[in-house]
Amino acid sequence: MGDEQANERTQGSTGRRAVLGAAVLGAGGAVLGLPGAARAAETRPAGHGRHGSRGLKSLPVPTVVGHRGAAGYRPEHTFGSYDLALDLGADVVEAGDLVATRDGHLVCRHEPEIGGTTDVAARPEFAGRKTTKVLDGVSVTGWFTEDFTLAELKTLRAVERIPASRPHNTLYDGRWEIPTFEEVLAWQDEQTRRRGKQVWIYPETKHPTYFRKLGLGLEERVAKLLRKHGKDGRNSPVILQSFEPSSIQRLNRLVDNPLVVLLSSADSRPYDFVEAGDPRTVADLITPKGLREMAGYAQGIGPTLNLVIPRNADGTLAEPTTLVSDAHKVGLVLHPYTMRNENPFLPADYRKGNSADGYGDAFGAFRTYFATGIDGVFTDNADTALLARADFLRG
Numbered sequence: 560m561g562d563e564q565a566n567e568r569t570q571g572s573t574g575r576r577a578v579l580g581a582a583v584l585g586a587g588g589a590v591l592g593l594p595g596a597a598r599a600a601e602t603r604p605a606g607h608g609r610h611g612s613r614g615l616k617s618l619p620v621p622t623v624v625g626h627r628g629a630a631g632y633r634p635e636h637t638f639g640s641y642d643l644a645l646d647l648g649a650d651v652v653e654a655g656d657l658v659a660t661r662d663g664h665l666v667c668r669h670e671p672e673i674g675g676t677t678d679v680a681a682r683p684e685f686a687g688r689k690t691t692k693v694l695d696g697v698s699v700t701g702w703f704t705e706d707f708t709l710a711e712l713k714t715l716r717a718v719e720r721i722p723a724s725r726p727h728n729t730l731y732d733g734r735w736e737i738p739t740f741e742e743v744l745a746w747q748d749e750q751t752r753r754r755g756k757q758v759w760i761y762p763e764t765k766h767p768t769y770f771r772k773l774g775l776g777l778e779e780r781v782a783k784l785l786r787k788h789g790k791d792g793r794n795s796p797v798i799l800q801s802f803e804p805s806s807i808q809r810l811n812r813l814v815d816n817p818l819v820v821l822l823s824s825a826d827s828r829p830y831d832f833v834e835a836g837d838p839r840t841v842a843d844l845i846t847p848k849g850l851r852e853m854a855g856y857a858q859g860i861g862p863t864l865n866l867v868i869p870r871n872a873d874g875t876l877a878e879p880t881t882l883v884s885d886a887h888k889v890g891l892v893l894h895p896y897t898m899r900n901e902n903p904f905l906p907a908d909y910r911k912g913n914s915a916d917g918y919g920d921a922f923g924a925f926r927t928y929f930a931t932g933i934d935g936v937f938t939d940n941a942d943t944a945l946l947a948r949a950d951f952l953r954g
Contacts, residue, residue, distance in 0.1 A: 621951075622935030623944040624761055625649030626897050627656070627669065631939035634717040634728055635676070636667040637735035638746060645750060645758065649941035651798070654743045655762030659775040664709040665740035665784070669720060670694075671766060674701035677715040678733060685711075694769060695830040705773055712737050724901045724915050740781070744788045747796070759796045763821070767806040768831045778806060782813035791815060800861055803831040804844075804853065811856045819859040819894060820844075822866060841866070845882055850889050859892040859934070867895050867931055874907030876927065883932045896937035898925060898944065922947050 628640025629647055636656060644652045655667040671694065674680050679688075679702045688707070691700040704712065717735050719728040738746075743760065750758045764777040771777070781799065785791040791814040800819040801807050807818045823829075825842040832839055843849050845866060853860065862882060869877045886893050900921040902910040910919040921940065925947030928936060938944040 619650065619948070620935070621929050621933055621948055622650045622894065623648070623941050623948065624894060624935055624937045625652045625941045626937040626939050627653055629939070629941060631725070631900060632728065633731055634719045634735065635669060636738065637717045638738055639731060639735050641738075641743075641746065642750075644941055645754065647941040648945050650935075651759040651761050653763070653937065654738075654747070654760040655740055656765045657740055657762055657777055657781065658704045658765050659770050659773075659777060659780070660707055660709045660712060661705055662708045663775060663780065665777070665780050666704060666709070666712060667738045667740065667743060667762075668704060668765075671704045671769070672699050672701040673704060673712075673715070673737075676717060676720050677702075677737065678718055679715050682715065695766060696833065705770070705775060709739065724903060726916055741784055741788075744784060744790065748788075751796075757796050759798070761798045761800060761819075764799070764801040764803070764806045764810070766830070767801060767803050767809075768834050778809040778813060781810065785814055785816065793817070798859075803829050804856075805831040805835075808856050817859065818857045819861050820853050820857045821861040821896075823863055825866060845885070847885055847889070850886055850891060854889040854891050857891070859894060860886055861894045861896055861937070864895045864898070864928060864936075867893070867928065867933060868906075870906060876906045876908060879931050887932070892934040894935040894937060895928070895933055898928070898936050898938040898940070900940045900943055922950065926951055 625641075625644030625647070627635035628637065629643035629649070630640060633640040633643055636654075641652050641654050655665075656669050657665045658668050658671045660666060669676055674689075679685050685702065685707075688702050689700070690703070690706070691698060692703060693699070713736055715737060716733040717737065718732040719725055722729050740762065743762070747758050747760055762781070764781065767777045782791065785795070785797060790797045793815040795816050798817045798819060799807070799810050799814070800821050801810075802821040802823060804820055807820050810816070810818055822841050822844060825845070826840055828837075828840050831837075839849075844853065845862070850860075866880065866882055868879045871877050883893055897904075898921065899905070900918045901915070902912065902917050902919045903915055905919040905921065905924055909921070909924040911917065921943050925936070925944060929948065929951045936944060
């Protein structure tokens with residue numbers, strides 16, 4: 560797909576899909592027998608509950624993924640956010656949107672541009688680093704990780720990215736530094752020991768084509784660190800994801816971890832497709848043919864929630880698409896993104912009032928999405944998701 564075709568490793572790909580499927584099915588029949596899960600179970604691919612010895616067995620369905628940690632309550636991609644996600648009960652923590660520094664280290668930031676997620680704009684010593692670059696075809700002005708050494712980035716502190724919707728999170732501005740991916744892997748081991756159960760993470764290669772053109776390829780760096788820490792196998796507690804299919808194909812050749820292709824709006828094109836002159840859009844990828852192709856090198860997809868249930872012109876939810884059943888037919892699991900509690904992020908029929916930082920009926924929205932049969936969900940509010948899941952499974 561894109562400018563490259565992965566060398567399909569049938570045994571490895573099938574094994575990883577089985578592992579990921581076992582994760583999202585949790586305890587198998589005992590979970591699926593609950594009334595609230597009946598409709599969801601009907602669409603899941605056959606065989607997902609039969610891999611009881613696989614490493615991800617303990618994760619329940621629908622899996623709750625702490626999006627950038629507990630981003631609803633702490634500045635994202637900080638150890639404060641990651642710790643809180645585990646405290647709230649998240650099954651998996653999205654610890655790492657991975658971007659590169661000038662000296663080749665991987666760090667965890669939402670984007671390579673860090674003006675909105677750190678205090679760099681207030682640091683006079685870095686005023687001269689402000690610049691304008693073209694990021695995936697879009698002109699962006701700010702400060703970029705690839706213009707800083709790791710030592711320089713470590714002097715910065717994280718701040719809340721969307722203070723208008725989360726003014727309470729600004730209380731924690733300046734408390735935490737930028738984590739490296741290697742620090743996250745060590746944190747994962749430490750938290751596993753401390754909590755007495757395996758901690759799972761879900762890092763993403765961010766803008767991989769952009770960084771490859773800078774001579775800072777992300778996939779090789781990710782693979783090197785995973786091998787160093789013994790986390791590059793199909794039973795590894797590390798699920799890898801990317802919006803660029805060619806990045807997932809590259810990772811498929813380098814490691815045996817479960818792999819997930821992220822999907823934006825139906826009319827968008829992955830940027831590696833743009834670079835390669837591939838005319839296909841996400842709409843093409845979510846056809847039965849496109850899903851079968853992705854199933855050749857990935858074990859799951861992470862679609863935007865609007866691909867699962869579109870929104871009407873007034874922002875209310877329309878009828879669900881066939882994406883869940885279509886993906887399950889080819890053995891792909893679905894972890895859509897992103898559920899948030901605040902009104903602006905919810906479908907219009909689940910909002911309460913007009914306050915930008917006020918909560919709407921997030922429980923109702925979760926219930927509607929869970930009923931489609933999705934295997935998990937990324938959320939900024941893991942505690943809300945866990946209560947909603949309990950309600951759903953009770954029927």
